[in-house]
Amino acid sequence: MMESGGVHRSEMGKIAHAVRKYPSLFVVFAVYKTFAVVLFMEGFLFPGTFQLGGYTLPTLVLFILMCAGVCLFFAFRFKKVQVFDKNGYLWFLVVSMTLGVFFLFMETHAGISNDTLRLVTLGLGIASLGVGLMGIHIELGRLFGMLGMTPTLTYGIASALATAVLATGIALLPSTAVWVLMFVFPALTVLAFFFAKQRAFPDQKVLYRQSTNELLIPYRFMATSLTQGLALGIPLGFLSFSGFFGQFLDSAGYFFAALLAFLVVLVLQMDFNRSVYQIGFPLAGLGLLSVGAFAGMPAIAAVLQLAAFLYLDLVLWGLGSYLIKNNDQPATWVASCPSTALMTGRALGIVIGSIALQSLPNAEQTTLFFAAAAFLVMLAGLLLSNSANLKTGWGFVRPGDPRGATDxxxxxxxxxxxxxxxxxxxxxxxxxxxxxxxxxxxxxxxxxxxxxxxxxxxxxxxxxxxxxxxxxxxxxxxxxxxxxxxxxxxxxxxxx
CATH class of the missing domain: 1.10.10.10 (Winged helix-like DNA-binding domain superfamily/Winged helix DNA-binding domain)
Structure with a gap:
């Protein structure tokens, strides 16, 4: 019997070959993911807090909820409309994100003394950045969806490794330099996207084709993404107030997530059910358990939980690409629905984790709380895992709609x-x-x-x-x- 190593020159060699073939695809994915690290993981642009019901919550929650709202709007307003093939839309995304960064910079550095004006500035920053960022997120979903599952996973793993390096470098920079990068990232992301789109799809009609399939609410995919968001949000809210999350941990999380995805998806070629529910969800549950159990070693818990979330993110990007290209589902619909659930779950998780930190009186109750959260995540994985998921597209299509049996x-x-x-x-x-x-x-x-x-x-x-x-x-x-x-x-x- 032929050894598996004889089938391919090497999987790492294939990744290197893909990056050399379309470097702009690699650049746009790596830049976008690095930008997302600074926004969602670190909350660099959202250092403040606000009060709700007597509890202190991070301002990042408001931005994540804004992103969820934008995705929900796109899902139902443009679910089948393929109109964003004009370059003017890309310029709109650049302006929106850049204005968002500008307003957030003013809110934190302009010394605004009027509370109302400061809140208006913060709101404009959150709204502008959320609209622009989710717009490019959906367009990236369209681009990689039409490329297909295997290229998406390949570029995703390569960009995750690059993000680990870039995030480490950003962590070493002074605050002023990071702010400069925040102003540069929007234009760099969109320019890389433009060149990647032109290089991979010279015929734009292929990229912006219209789907005629009947659409359903993808409850199963959304439940998966909601649980994924909760699994990260809870420890993010709990540990971020304790000062344990940082970009060095983000980098480590991305590195281990990329290695795990490389092994599970590209080398072992596990199916999506096992990759998500038998690998990703138990790992997320283990991360939650470690947050409660490793009180004296929070860095280990943080890296484990980040690796689980980012691994799931890589695999689900591949699954989304499969649904867009091979099941002929509209890119906007596929990219928006799970993203809405993911953002909602992450925001809700941060709220739960923050309240838990301020409410749990001792270490024993903290351990019990995270043990219960871990149990619920693993139970969700058990309930969501189903061999029929492929035929129903995780809820995107009716049973039996994909052509024939999987053979x-x-x-x-x-x-x-x-x-x-x-x-x-x-x-x-x-x-x-x-x-x-x-x-x-x-x-x-x-x-x-x-x-x-x-x-x-x-x-x-x-x-x-x-x-x-x-x-x-x-x-x-x-x-x-x-x-x-x-x-x-x-x-x-x-x-x-």
């Missing part, structure tokens, strides 16, 4: 879409993995053996494979990711 041909179709194979290359690939000899393939497709050889050469080049045995092993591993059965009949793999 070898459907897997070959997904591979063909992700790697840009021609129809003839798809037909030959399926025939090869089905075990047909080349003579039979030649007769079925009315082409000569030399033509088959040419198509196979092109096919192997696109997939970075070298033989029919490699191809069968590659398709067999991919098939596991899209199986709706517990046990997938394995494709016979030729011995080396």
């Amino acid at each position: 070898v041909y459907r897997t070959c179709e997904i591979i063909a879409q992700d790697f840009g194979l021609t129809q003839r290359e798809l037909e030959i690939m399926h025939s090869i993995v089905a075990g047909k000899p080349r003579k039979a393939i030649s007769e079925d497709l009315f082409i000569t053996p030399n033509t088959i050889k040419t198509h196979l050469h092109n096919l192997y080049g696109k997939l970075d494979l070298h033989s029919e045995g490699d191809l069968k092993a590659f398709v067999a591993k991919q098939e596991k990711m899209f199986s709706t059965e517990e046990n997938v009949p394995s494709i016979p793999v030729e011995s080396a």
